[in-house]
Amino acid sequence: MTRAAAPQREACAPGRAAFWLAPGYWRFCRARDHARSQAPAGALRDCLNTPPPAPSQPVARTRFLAVDIETTGLDPQRDAILSIGWVALDGTSIDLATAGHVLVRPQREVPEQSAVIHGITDHRAATGGTPGEALDALFRALDGRVLIAHHAALELGFLARACERHYGTRPPLAVVDTLRLAETSRRRAGRPIPARGLRLHVLRGEYNLPARRTHDALLDALGAAELFAALIAERDPTGELPLGRVLFRPRRLW
């Protein structure tokens, strides 16, 4: 995998156009430097060593990684990661050659209810790697890329918890949340948002994207990637939109 071409600046530096988010960005950079100093040598440290992209950088020249995590439940404290799927984007072009999918061997039994949803049973899960191996693989893929997820808070919650356990630190991550992007786009257009109207498959339908099997980490990641491409195509056909305008900034992390 080639190294990120875009970020030319040393470490963190906000671009001219992103003055308005500079305080948050500086906080983000400080937290990131702190996490790097605490991270053990390996995938996470390597990932944090690559400077994050500047918020002024156009989306079209930014590299992304759409990620989906399937879990046994919705509570990062209690529930476990079952599988992680991802696929990389250069700008808005999705590259299937980079598609990745790892199963995680759970420390406890897979609850029956979640097995029904993901189709991941104990038997299949037993073929997976440890949570640490899965995280290493994910952070290798994430090197030099901005994370994309649909309803990112959930993914971030589980990632933070898992990183704390396995790396002893919570790395702040630059993230795009396709759910928030879609919500903004609807608010801006003055369109009402129906109940459940921001679910991935509902939004995909609105953008004429094909129906895909859901609750498969890789296909959901691909689904989010396609939705991201559609949202950007709608909002900015020229491709000059700065990254800072689409980043998701939950206060907790920044």
Place this chain on the structure above:
Amino acid sequence: MNAELDEIREFLDQSPDLAELSAETRSAMVRRLTLRYLRHGAPFPPEGDSDGLWIVHTGAIDLLDAGDRLHDRLGEGDVARVADGAWGSGVAGEHGRVTEDALVYHLPGPRAEDLATRHPELADFLRTPGAPVAPDGENAVMHATEGGPDALLTTPVSTLMSPQVLQGQSDISLREAARLMTDADVSALVLHTAKDPDRPAGLLTDTDLRHALAQDLPADTPVHQCMARDLVTVTGETPVFEALLEMARRDIHHLPVVEPAGGRLAGILSGTDLIRHQGTSAVHLIRDLRRAGSQEELCQHMQGLARLQVRLTEAGVDALRTAQVITLVVDTLTRCLIELAEARLGPAPAAWAWLASGSQGRHEQLAHTDQDTALIWDDGAPNDADDWFAELAREVTDGLDACGIRRCPGGVDPTHAAWRGPASTWQETFRRAFTRPDAQEARLAAHYLDLRVIHGRGDLFTPLREQALDDGCRHEAAHTAMAVQAREVRPPLGFFRRFVLEHDGEHTPALDLKKRGLLPVVALARVCALRAGADARGTLERLRAAAHAGVLDPDSTRELEEAFRFIAGVRARHQARRIAAGEAPDNHVDPTELSGLERSRLKAAFVRVDRATRAALGGEGEV
């Protein structure tokens, strides 16, 4: 890393355009694809490295020419090849545009070439010119679905004939002949003269013996008084189909087979030989029609026409040959109805002829058809002759209608004054239509060129046709006007796109194969043959004549011929399916009854017709 992208592979497997690749190649493609989302109004191919293969998953992309006219439309599962940043045939001004938000897969050029080193078939697939269609490699499929060279009725007579022929001298008695035939248990005896024993001189059949008995001829009458002379013969290489037509045309059941050189007897082909190989029902149907004594009987026999078409189609007979047989049946029916009408109306007041135009005139008729007919009579007819002919026209058209050949919705039949008249009136009409026609006259001229004499005095019509061909060939205005007509009917490329969108909905659009698929070729062939001054009526004959005269280039001709055959085949099979299901045959194909591959071939055929039409007739405003 074990990425499960089965969904993408399944999608590729369903694309008819990719069907010619092996499953391994398709599955190897998955991990080399990139995905793009193209917004409505965006150009296609998008900027940047766009070379390679593009596959549409959702949405629509149009290929437009310089005048923004639709040339092709890509929908779900369609494939476009982009080379040097361009999609299409390379004609200046051609450009693509996304007309509906689209999710597309892209196999970039370098990755495609890399993959092609391991999957050589991909290299061929990438090289195939002409963007969305694959003209090469599909001929095999087209021909295979047409029955191929093995098709039953293209086999030579020599494979079906009986080489052992019962022979005798023509001076034996009827009794001796009957005894010979009984002993050998055959229904025909070939007779020859004493001095030329190798050459057949006559044929005696069971029917002749029956006639002899009925006429009370003594049993010692020499056979040469009863035998059929002026024998119709075929050679061993004659296709069985031709022999069948010959038998049907002359209402006979035995054909002596002779050697091409010297005329020595080589065998005999009987109706029984053919029965063993189907297809004979045409002969029987025609015989039944000839023997019918009333319109009711004719109607009853004509019920078998649809079944005949199904049998021929199922036997793998080429759709165009099937149409020739059907035309022959309808010709016979017309003659029988005319004879019945004449018997009722009394003798005609003047020499006259019954003409057929449209598909019947071109020998391209199927069971689902309507009448296009005309009447012409001699100038020397008395003033009140029109009454008799109007009455005849009414009887015959009513009869045809009752027998399932529907009245022409466009009013092309001699119950309308415009379609019957003395030769001089016709001459006047033809002169106008083929020298300086307006739009309406150009439409009529197309009908006039397809006219063929079905019954009556052919010499009444011959000078008219010669004049029409001569005028039409020399007068620019005539073939320009007809070319404009021919251009009006464009193949429905957008249809396949709509189908993709709507096939899950309640309303499935139907495609009129005749109007949108066959008639554009028919019209084009007619104009080109006229320009070439060729005296041909069949569409393929016209195309060949035009190519021969240099009016059409050989490539276009070949493409048109193949497309015409293929569309005709799809139509014949569609009608056979409907008839077999007890439904009325029609030309409207419901896309869901086509296989993905057939649909893709059909689209390719339409694209060819469109391309050839534009090549031959030019764009708007010039011819």
